[in-house]
Amino acid sequence: MNSVKMSLSQLLGNQYMTAVISAATSLLELDNEEAERLAADEIEFLPEAYVSxxxxxxxxVGKPFVPEMKKALAGAPTDAFKNASNTKASPIGGFGFFxxxxxxRLYLAAKSEHYHTPLGHNFPGYTLIDRARALGITNASHNNTRGYITRLLERELIRLINGLSLADTDSLDSILASREAQVLNRVINLETGSLACEAGIKMMLxxxxxxxxxxxxxxYADRTPVFFVMGDHDGGAKANYHGTTIFAQLMRDMWPGIYEKMEAAxxxxxxxxxxxxxxxFREKFEHYNKPxxxxxxxxxxxxxxxxGGIKLDRDYLHKAYxxxxxxxxPIMCDEIQSCMWYPTIYLFREYGLNPDFVVIGKGFPGGQYPASRIITTAEMDNLNxxxxxxxxxxxxxxxxxxxxxxxxxxENESFIRAMGEYYEDNLRELASRYPALIERTEGMGHLTTLFFYEAQxxxxxxxxxxxxxxxxSAQTYKASCPPAALTKPPIIATKEMIDYVLKIMGEALQTIEAQESG
Incomplete structure (x- = not known):
């Protein structure tokens, strides 16, 4: 694993940081020498001692580590949230994948806290955020006064989504100016993945x-729009998930009364x-792509x-595209779950796809802030x-x-690929030892799941x-989806961490097999 070492000035550029230092010394009356130190000091993102x-x-893991909090605070949740709560596991601290x-007790985040902490807890590289705050860089901005860091991020997102090197500024400028179809060069900054997906739906509408x-x-004002989504094994639409807005929920068989009236109209x-x-796909497309x-x-x-973590086949997607x-x-590739967990950052690039919309979030801000984006093309830039x-x-x-x-x-593409393949290969080998319990593995790399025969x-x-x-976690509630155990180790997961998880999994499977056969 490569530990990046950078300062704010190196990451954001000297011109901007010179202006920030000037503002910090004027507005905050920060000592100039201290301001320059905060801007110039290099932070090691993941020191060797941290990994060790x-x-x-x-x-x-699983053992008492600090004194227990004796009285749990209930809060004021809805009934649904209350029934799902496990306050014993609620965080009072974290370190890496713990x-x-x-x-x-110490818990192992083998699901990356529901998929949004690829770098674990208290990642040292995020110390740069504290440095930025100390220098007076404000977080709050407005759509009409998008800050320098936001604008720099937009360029970086477009650079990486088009597979360009940092030095290839000419190609980046050319892409940003392009109005060709399927050239991703527009970014809308939003708060959640749900809103990013909703933006894509609205641009299609x-x-x-x-x-x-x-x-x-x-x-197409004279036509009825038909949205293609992934269906479940019962012929319904419960297999897809593109957020919690009303349109996205309609597309996965929620609010059936509303949907039926909209369809009838x-x-x-x-x-x-x-x-x-x-x-x-082809037959339905031919049926619905005509008046x-x-x-x-x-x-x-x-x-x-x-x-269940089912993986779509490359050939299937290439034909559909x-x-x-x-x-x-237009095609919207929702990478909220998969972004940042693969070497090219965007999984669609591993597949060689060319979508019109890419939705990202969760992994990118590393659990520090709710911040999602939708990246699209000039052709689909059709909203005010x-x-x-x-x-x-x-x-x-x-x-x-x-x-x-x-x-x-x-900087860690090779490590991420190696650990993803190591985890997938070894989880598949583990599953092969218990053919009476496990049907197969699914997913890819860090996003690999186990399909069991029985929900119990x-x-x-x-x-x-x-x-x-x-x-x-277990996924046992979806229509005709094989009962699945969902995992998603963070991308800082080491071989030692993966081996530990596989060891405990093996012991659990061995116990279950012995109980069921005995």
Missing amino acids: KMNGLLEN RLGEDG ARFYQLDGTFPQSK GILKVCPVKINDWED PFKVAGFMHEIILMNY ALCHNNDV QFGALVTNGQEELAALAYLITMKFTE TVSRFTGMLNDACIDV
């Missing part, structure tokens, strides 16, 4: 309905397509982490500012968290791991 301490703490719970009276007649239609079934309908867009994840692009149908706007979307320190995470990830078995398995303070 993480590995050394593995033997303490969380210290209110019960005083804008080709059928006017945002307001100032817009010209929409291109010809407002929109949702068409679930079978997972990895090209003929099903009175028009396929409005194809929305997909690559790893369906809300449906070609059909869509040849028929003026208020069509997809969030007051807090332009936060400067959130953008800095992005840049730190991206810098570390870009996977619940026992994840329960045993949770009792050992290893954070994995």
Whole structure:
């Protein structure tokens, strides 16, 4: 693992930091020498001693580490949140891939705190955020006064999503100026993945309905938009997940009464397509891409982490993309789950795909701030500012968290690939030893899951791991989806951490097999 070492001046540029120092000494009356030190001192993102301490703490997982908090504070949750709460595991501290719970025990974040801490807790590189705050760099901004760090981040997102080196500024400038189809060169800064996905849905809908009276007649105003989403094994739409806004929920069989009225009125239609079934996709596309309908867009994840971690096939996606692009149908690749967990940062690049929208979040700000983005093309840049706007979307320190995470990830592509392959290969080998319990593995790299034959078995398995303070979860509630154990180690996971998780998994499977056979 490479430990990046950088200062704020190196990451953000001398011109900007000179201006920040001037502001800090004038507004905050900060000593000039101290301000220059805060800007110039290099922070080691992941020191060797830090990694050694993480590995050394593995033997303490599940054991009392600090005194327990005796009285839990209930808060004021809804019934649903109250029933799902596990305050004993709630954090009072964290270090790397560990969380210290209110019960005083050390927990292993084998699911990266539900997928948004790729660099674990208290990642040393985020010390640069504290330095920025000490220098008076403000977090709050506005859509009309997007700060320098936010604008720098936008360029970096476009650079990396197009596979350019840091030095290739000419190519980057050319891409930013392009108006060609499928050239990703526009960024909208939003707060959550749900809002980023909603922005993509609205940009697809804008080709059928006017945002307001100032817009010209929409291109397909005389057609009913049909959205293609990943379907579940029962023929419904529960396998897809693109957030919690009303449109996204309609697309996964929620609010059926509202949807039925909208469909009957010809407002929109949702068409679930079978997972990895090209003929099903082609047949439905031919049916719905002619009057009175028009396929409005194809929305997909690559790893369906809300449906057992099923992985979409490359060939299937390439055929679907070609059909869509040849028929003026935009594609939204939702990378909220997968971004930052693969060597190229964006998993769609590993697949060689060319979407019209890419939705990112969770992993990029590393759990420091809620901050998602949708990246799109000039062709799909069809809303005004208020069509997809969030007051807090332009936060400067959130953008800095992005840049730190991206810098570390870009410098550690080979390590991330090696550990992802190591985990996937060894989890597959472990599963092969228990063919009576486990049907197969799914997913890819760090996002690898176990498919069990019985829901009861996977619940026992994840329960045993949770009792050992290893954070994995069971997915047993989706239509016809094989009962799955979901995992997602952070990208700073070491071989030692992965071996520890596999060891406890093996012991749990051995116990379950012995109990069921005995």
